[in-house]
Amino acid sequence: MDGRAERLRQARIDKGFETAAAAADAFGWNRNTYASNENGNAPFSYRRAKEYAAAFGVRPEWLYDAAGGMRPAAEGGLAPVIGRVGANPDGIVLFATGHDPGELAPIPPGGTDRAVALRVVGHSMRGVADDGALIYFEDQRTPPTPDMLGHVVVVETDTDEVLVKRLLRGSRPGLYDLESVAGPTRQDARLRWAAHITAIIPPFQARRIIRGAA
Structure with missing residues (x-):
């Protein structure tokens, strides 16, 4: 391909x-x-x-x-809310459907036109992000880096799943353990990319700043 x-x-x-x-x-x-x-x-x-x-x-x-960024520059300093996460212990990101009008939220400090956000649904991520919170990351699609180890990050596996997990070393180079906030740890996963979480907005503030896309 x-x-x-x-x-x-x-x-x-x-x-x-x-x-x-x-x-x-x-x-x-x-x-x-x-x-x-x-x-x-x-x-x-x-x-x-x-x-x-x-x-x-x-x-x-x-x-x-492959010229430039993947998505159009956010208008008025806004980032798209591209999906929801945390509805179950697996930490799987459920993306918006093709007919979803979408939501936007202000780009956080230090963010770029590649900033995107996820809305937290449910309580399986309690302690990291509560129900209704926003999780931001930069949609850059780059491989995991050593400074991500031990941190909760957004990853895509080679089985097409996008997850929010704590990144740990696997049993050998190129493999990673993915620790859930609640639920079992997935061992020796192969990853296509990983991204640092750049901001987490609490539910009360998230409700105030999210707006519908035009």
């Missing part, structure tokens, strides 16, 4: 579509054409990249040739 196809797949998953067919059906695309674009068998044009980018909320320049 080439880089363009891989970015398309990433954009589709981040938007909350589990399969290529689900995305194609939602936006009225031909299933076979879209699947061929995503698996790299049929490279897509910049014109098609603009269509896919608009549907998945990413920049067409990034989708087509």
Whole structure:
């Protein structure tokens, strides 16, 4: 799979579509054409990249040739709330669906146009973030770094799960243990990327600052 196809797949998953067919059906695309674009068998044009980018909320320049950031610069210093986390002990991030109008929240101090937020749902993350809180991170998609060890971070596994977990060393290089705030530790996971949490906004303040996307 080439880089363009891989970015398309990433954009589709981040938007909350589990399969290529689900995305194609939602936006009225031909299933076979879209699947061929995503698996790299049929490279897509910049014109098609603009269509896919608009549907998945990413920049067409990034989708087509990896130029610049993944998402458009946040307008008015706002970051998108891209999903929710903590509804169960697994710490799995549930992304917004393709038809969700979305929510926005102010970028925290030190944040960039790659800042995104997750809304905490439920009480399985008590002690880190309570029900209704916002968790911010920079959506940079870079490998784990040593300074993340021992900290609660946002990660993506090689099985397409995005999780909020405490990052620990695994049994050998390249593998990591993922400790839950509540629940069992997942051992020897392979990760595609990890990101520091840059801010946690308590529930009371989060309710005041979240706004609906235009």
